[in-house]
Amino acid sequence: MRLSDLPRGTDAIIDHVDDHAETDPVARRLRELGFVPGEPVRVVATAPLGGDPLAVRIGFTRFALRRTEADRVVIHPVKELA
Amino acid sequence: MTTLNIALVGNPNCGKTALFNLLTGSRQKVANYAGATVERKEGWFTTPGGRRIRLLDLPGAYSLNATSPDEAVTRDVCAGTYRGEAAPDLLVCVADATNLRLHLRFVLEMRAMGRPLVLALNMIDAARRNGMEIDLPRLQAELGMVVIPTIGVRRDGARELLAELDGTPPPVPAPLPEGTDLHALVRQILSDCVTQSSPLSDRIEERLDRWVLHPVWGPVILIVLLFFMFQAVFAWAQPLMDAIDAGMGMLGQKIGTLMPDGVLRSLIVDGVIAGAGSVVTFLPQILILFAWILVLEESGYLPRAAFLLDRLMSFAGLSGRSFIPLLSSFACAVPGIMSTRTIQNPRDRLVTVLIAPLMTCSARLPVYTLLIGAFIPHRNIAHFLNLQGLVLFGLYAVAIASALVVARVLRWRNADRQEATLLMELPAYRVPNPRDLALGLWERARIFLLRVGTTIVSLTVMLWGLSSFPAPPAGAQGPAIDWSFAGRIGHLMLPVFAPLGFNWQICVALIPGLAAREVAVGALATVYSLGSGTDTDQAALQLGQMLPTHWGVPTALSLLAWYVYAPQCVATLAVIRRETASWRVVAIAAGYLFALAYAASFLTYHIARMF
Numbered sequence: 258m259r260l261s262d263l264p265r266g267t268d269a270i271i272d273h274v275d276d277h278a279e280t281d282p283v284a285r286r287l288r289e290l291g292f293v294p295g296e297p298v299r300v301v302a303t304a305p306l307g308g309d310p311l312a313v314r315i316g317f318t319r320f321a322l323r324r325t326e327a328d329r330v331v332i333h334p335v336k337e338l339a
Numbered sequence: 340m341t342t343l344n345i346a347l348v349g350n351p352n353c354g355k356t357a358l359f360n361l362l363t364g365s366r367q368k369v370a371n372y373a374g375a376t377v378e379r380k381e382g383w384f385t386t387p388g389g390r391r392i393r394l395l396d397l398p399g400a401y402s403l404n405a406t407s408p409d410e411a412v413t414r415d416v417c418a419g420t421y422r423g424e425a426a427p428d429l430l431v432c433v434a435d436a437t438n439l440r441l442h443l444r445f446v447l448e449m450r451a452m453g454r455p456l457v458l459a460l461n462m463i464d465a466a467r468r469n470g471m472e473i474d475l476p477r478l479q480a481e482l483g484m485v486v487i488p489t490i491g492v493r494r495d496g497a498r499e500l501l502a503e504l505d506g507t508p509p510p511v512p513a514p515l516p517e518g519t520d521l522h523a524l525v526r527q528i529l530s531d532c533v534t535q536s537s538p539l540s541d542r543i544e545e546r547l548d549r550w551v552l553h554p555v556w557g558p559v560i561l562i563v564l565l566f567f568m569f570q571a572v573f574a575w576a577q578p579l580m581d582a583i584d585a586g587m588g589m590l591g592q593k594i595g596t597l598m599p600d601g602v603l604r605s606l607i608v609d610g611v612i613a614g615a616g617s618v619v620t621f622l623p624q625i626l627i628l629f630a631w632i633l634v635l636e637e638s639g640y641l642p643r644a645a646f647l648l649d650r651l652m653s654f655a656g657l658s659g660r661s662f663i664p665l666l667s668s669f670a671c672a673v674p675g676i677m678s679t680r681t682i683q684n685p686r687d688r689l690v691t692v693l694i695a696p697l698m699t700c701s702a703r704l705p706v707y708t709l710l711i712g713a714f715i716p717h718r719n720i721a722h723f724l725n726l727q728g729l730v731l732f733g734l735y736a737v738a739i740a741s742a743l744v745v746a747r748v749l750r751w752r753n754a755d756r757q758e759a760t761l762l763m764e765l766p767a768y769r770v771p772n773p774r775d776l777a778l779g780l781w782e783r784a785r786i787f788l789l790r791v792g793t794t795i796v797s798l799t800v801m802l803w804g805l806s807s808f809p810a811p812p813a814g815a816q817g818p819a820i821d822w823s824f825a826g827r828i829g830h831l832m833l834p835v836f837a838p839l840g841f842n843w844q845i846c847v848a849l850i851p852g853l854a855a856r857e858v859a860v861g862a863l864a865t866v867y868s869l870g871s872g873t874d875t876d877q878a879a880l881q882l883g884q885m886l887p888t889h890w891g892v893p894t895a896l897s898l899l900a901w902y903v904y905a906p907q908c909v910a911t912l913a914v915i916r917r918e919t920a921s922w923r924v925v926a927i928a929a930g931y932l933f934a935l936a937y938a939a940s941f942l943t944y945h946i947a948r949m950f
Contacts, residue, residue, distance in 0.1 A: 282406055282683075283760055283762065285404060286401070286402070286404075286406055286762060287762070288522075289401055289402040289404070289444070290401060290441065290762070290764075291440060291441055291444070291522065293522040296522075301545070301548055301549075301552065302548060302549075302552030302553065302554075302557075302646075303554060304552075304554065304557075304646060304647060304649060304650055305554040305555070305557065305558050305647065305650065306650045306651075307650060308554070309649070309650060309653075310646060310649045310650075310659065310761050312548070312552050312646055312765060316440035316441065317437060317438050317439070317440055317441070318438055318440070318441045318764060319544065319548070319764070319765040320762065320763065320764055320765065321642065321645070321646040321649070321659065321761055321762075321763045321764075321765055322761055322762050322763075323649070323653075323658070323760070323761045323762075326760065326761065326762055
């Protein structure tokens with residue numbers, strides 16, 4: 258499952274970030290911003306007119322990112338965060 | 340003792356500039372979004388112990404792998420490879436204590452620079468309020484560097500940092516082993532040193548964002564905010580403007596009666612007071628506009644507005660990242676164009692630079708206000724909407740729509756399928772500090788009045804000279820100004836602008852508007868004041884009442900349309916040249932703006948004449 262498929266308000270754990278090209282600056286930047294394996298993530302909002310971009314919370318930080326960017330982030334959902 | 344060279348580095352929006360201002364006593368722009376600082380700023384101060392410090396404020400960076408021009412500056416200065424800048428003796432790494440998971444990674448990355456390093460743990464007060472307990476001694480041990488708590492927004496918030504600078508310089512931290520997983524290390528450090536007592540979901544951001552970023556309520560809130568901004572600019576400023584206007588009128592009258600009739604009196608009354616005085620009148624409006632912009636900047640709302648508008652921007656082939664530079668351009672296109680340095684994609688950046696002049700800058704506000712006040716009836720629609728405010732809102736809206744279309748065309752011409760990136764941090768909300776707001780507004784008022792006192796007075800005096808000389812030959816018919824240089828220039832330009840419904844007086848007023856758009860108002864005042872003969876000087880300041888007797892409504896609307904595009908601003912063209920290093924881009928910007936302005940005015944004039 259990818260971050261772009263995660264419904265709003267659902268918690269998930271990041272598995273890894275895919276590179277879309279040989280050297281993918283977007284994927285690299287995502288990792289630098291903390292999109293790393295094991296990190297809990299949640300979609301807090303989707304924008305009007307088609308739900309692109311997304312606002313996600315990761316750690317203490319919130320980021321806005323487009324679906325094409327969120328596509329690179331592979332996640333696995335968690336049932337309930339204890 | 341030699342001067343110590345220190346650089347402030349850290350993630351965007353961690354409060355580097357607030358600390359810089361606190362230490363050096365400067366007033367650099369601070370705002371609550373990533374990328375408020377886009378170039379290095381230098382300041383000097385002396386520590387309590389008498390050590391002389393040269394402090395550099397650097398643009399925020401998420402990583403040393405720079406992805407935008409502003410991040411590259413930070414990387415190069417830290418590495419000592421920036422041209423004309425010696426490597427700093429000490430790096431003060433700044434981290435937001437409420438956002439350590441993100442910020443500590445960069446701190447650890449900085450260890451690889453091999454320079455003396457201390458960590459300023461900023462916003463420590465906010466972290467405590469959020470229920471965070473940070474074990475400082477342990478953090479210091481695990482990070483391998485001195486950690487100093489700071490509060491950038493409090494007067495004594497840098498006391499411990501100053502004490503540290505007076506002591507022996509900190510050592511160069513040992514580099515981390517090759518291939519260390521920085522994120523894992525940060526996670527380890529955080530779990531060792533930080534305890535969080537209240538859950539994340541209780542944070543104010545969570546609750547506010549549910550509304551502010553909502554797919555339906557979010558845009559509604561945005562539109563209401565912007566709409567009230569324009570209503571406020573028009574309705575609230577009016578009493579103050581009337582007061583200033585009346586004051587200037589009295590001053591002109593007083594001087595008019597005190598001084599003997601002659602060239603000097605004409606210079607002061609028709610040139611300085613009528614010209615520059617009529618521009619000062621707009622100070623309240625400009626301050627109200629800036630108050631709104633400052634509050635929006637400080638609160639953390641702007642990046643959220645960028646999030647809501649990203650879709651609209653993507654229609655134009657841009658990303659939400661272009662939103663903040665474009666919004667800054669509502670104040671003035673010059674800082675707006677400079678802040679495009681935070682845009683990673685070079686093509687996006689170029690397009691943003693080209694459309695920034697279409698955002699209605701505050702210098703156009705006096706022109707709009709004058710014309711709307713003179714030609715649009717003061718009437719309320721549906722009890723609470725002011726028609727004049729509505730027209731103003733419409734002018735801004737047309738400009739924005741045009742910018743989107745232009746961007747679209749530019750993107751289409753440069754068919755480049757490179758992905759436009761957004762990836763933007765949404766900062767914590769903050770209540771704007773009244774002292775900062777007051778300082779910001781004072782700074783604005785100072786800049787505006789300085790501009791009036793220098794550029795605008797000299798331009799109006801110059802225009803007065805051109806409009807007064809040469810004097811008409813003895814026995815000449817008609818107003819004296821027809822014989823002057825300005826009159827002749829105006830008549831020379833007339834064939835080009837007559838199809839737009841402009842008369843020669845407007846043509847004359849367009850010229851000094853090249854240096855400062857708001858001068859067009861003062862210029863009209865001077866030209867009409869001189870043209871009206873010597874006995875009606877007092878009427879000069881009532882330009883708004885006089886204009887409808889000279890122009891028809893189609894001419895006024897046509898001039899409004901002209902100023903929506905208003906290609907004439909030398910400062911904007913100069914900054915475009917500096918930021919793009921290309922005269923071609925300057926020519927494209929000036930050319931397309933002129934063409935749009937001409938076409939829009941032409942259509943407006945001819946359509947309006949049909950009614």
